[in-house]
Amino acid sequence: MHDFIYKNSELYAEEVPVREIAEKVGTPLYIYSHKTLLKHYNAFDEAFDGYPHIICFALKANSNLALLKLLAREGSGSDVVSGGELFLALKAGIPAKKIVYAGVGKTKEEIIYALKSRILMFNVESPDELMTIDKIAGELGVKAPIALRVNPDISASTHPYISTGLKKHKFGIPINKALEYYSLASKLNNVKILGIHKHIGSQITKVSPFVEALKKVLVLAQDLKSQGIEIKYLDIGGGLGISYDEEVAPHPKSLARAIIPLVSSHNFTLIIEPGRSIAGNAGILITKVLYLKKHLKKEFVIVDAGMNDLIRPSLYEAYHHILPVTRKNRPKVIADVVGPICESGDFFAKGRKMGRPRHDELLAIMSAGAYGFSMSSNYNSRTRAAEVLVKGKDFSVIRERETYKDLIKGEKIPAFLK
Numbered sequence: 093m094h095d096f097i098y099k100n101s102e103l104y105a106e107e108v109p110v111r112e113i114a115e116k117v118g119t120p121l122y123i124y125s126h127k128t129l130l131k132h133y134n135a136f137d138e139a140f141d142g143y144p145h146i147i148c149f150a151l152k153a154n155s156n157l158a159l160l161k162l163l164a165r166e167g168s169g170s171d172v173v174s175g176g177e178l179f180l181a182l183k184a185g186i187p188a189k190k191i192v193y194a195g196v197g198k199t200k201e202e203i204i205y206a207l208k209s210r211i212l213m214f215n216v217e218s219p220d221e222l223m224t225i226d227k228i229a230g231e232l233g234v235k236a237p238i239a240l241r242v243n244p245d246i247s248a249s250t251h252p253y254i255s256t257g258l259k260k261h262k263f264g265i266p267i268n269k270a271l272e273y274y275s276l277a278s279k280l281n282n283v284k285i286l287g288i289h290k291h292i293g294s295q296i297t298k299v300s301p302f303v304e305a306l307k308k309v310l311v312l313a314q315d316l317k318s319q320g321i322e323i324k325y326l327d328i329g330g331g332l333g334i335s336y337d338e339e340v341a342p343h344p345k346s347l348a349r350a351i352i353p354l355v356s357s358h359n360f361t362l363i364i365e366p367g368r369s370i371a372g373n374a375g376i377l378i379t380k381v382l383y384l385k386k387h388l389k390k391e392f393v394i395v396d397a398g399m400n401d402l403i404r405p406s407l408y409e410a411y412h413h414i415l416p417v418t419r420k421n422r423p424k425v426i427a428d429v430v431g432p433i434c435e436s437g438d439f440f441a442k443g444r445k446m447g448r449p450r451h452d453e454l455l456a457i458m459s460a461g462a463y464g465f466s467m468s469s470n471y472n473s474r475t476r477a478a479e480v481l482v483k484g485k486d487f488s489v490i491r492e493r494e495t496y497k498d499l500i501k502g503e504k505i506p507a508f509l510k
């Protein structure tokens with residue numbers, strides 16, 4: 093649940109009217125709630141209380157430093173998938189010993205950086221990568237802590253682009269090859285086997301795929317044990333869904349209740365890597381209505397945010413509630429809510445029934461805290477939005493809106509054009 097609610101007819105972020113923030117900071121604008129973030133992090137932490145665990149927030153959902161700092165203070169670790177994310181996690185004060193590193197394409201430079209930073213472990217996605225990590229660790233004279241990411245061939249029943257746990261996906265190693273590759277790893281001089289990792293997808297709204305996948309992983313852990321390979325960390329990945337529309341996502345407690353009994357007789361430390369379920373409903377995107385337009389019978393509401401700010405509707409046909417920042421009694425209209433970008437895929441909603449907005453009216457695109465800003469771009473040479481964190485009655489800009497100057501940062505004109 094979140095803390096963006098109406099008081100009278102005004103939408104508030106905690107105790108601050110959204111309108112007030114938008115007037116001060118401009119639009120498009122991301123607003124996050126401190127309270128919601130804490131609540132979501134603690135829901136996980138408390139759910140797994142009683143079993144050793146580390147919550148490793150998945151940075152790719154939202155990597156704003158202020159948000160990371162807030163989570164770091166609560167004791168959060170992080171799941172990173174690039175050197176850049178590792179940099180941000182460390183910068184925010186997340187202890188290296190709580191950082192796990194996944195991703196199918198880690199570069200040599202990234203591996204060196206992670207080894208030197210002494211992260212908790214690499215979640216290794218192929219035997220090729222395993223050999224590379226072993227070699228680099230050897231050159232540095234260290235032992236690389238690793239888990240193998242296994243692909244349990246479980247359908248997460250989610251959008252194909254955010255499903256990762258089937259045989260056909262590029263992620264992890266097939267679970268039926270896992271014994272072979274663990275055995276290989278155990279013979280390498282410069283790696284230390286610490287765990288098993290799996291992550292089957294995102295926006296999963298049932299507990300059962302987690303349970304099915306874990307059961308397969310536990311069989312593997314048992315087989316490894318009989319070969320003398322002890323697993324300390326069982327990393328069950330992230331992927332718990334949130335409610336964007338009507339879907340009801342399980343509470344972390346339900347996940348924990350299903351999972352803990354399966355591991356209670358073992359001495360693992362569980363690692364959980366939630367991203368969306370912590371940040372998703374803790375953020376909204378505020379946009380201003382620019383124009384209303386009618387093509388024959390079709391109506392368009394043209395707003396000042398675009399797919400460069402929030403790409404989820406374009407990329408996954410994702411649904412986001414769109415609410416007026418000030419509720420008014422208006423005749424209803426069925427409209428497409430679209431951005432200014434020169435692409436037909438630039439939309440936030442199609443055929444949406446809503447109160448007919450007026451020029452300059454503010455709209456809130458809900459559930460935009462995860463995979464919102466972090467997937468944003470400068471397409472159409474648009475400056476990226478500002479980000480604000482609200483805490484109680486206060487709010488702070490946690491990322492300035494980009495300026496035109498930022499658009500050419502790092503660009504150079506070659507001498508022959510001067």
Ligand SMILES: *Cc1c(COP(=O)(O)O)cnc(C)c1O
Pocket residue numbers: 150152153171173194195291293294295329330331332365366367368369462
């Ligand atoms: C994306 C990702 C996550 C987070 O997924 P959510 O659906 O946001 O919880 C966790 N672990 C790995 C390895 C990921 O790639």
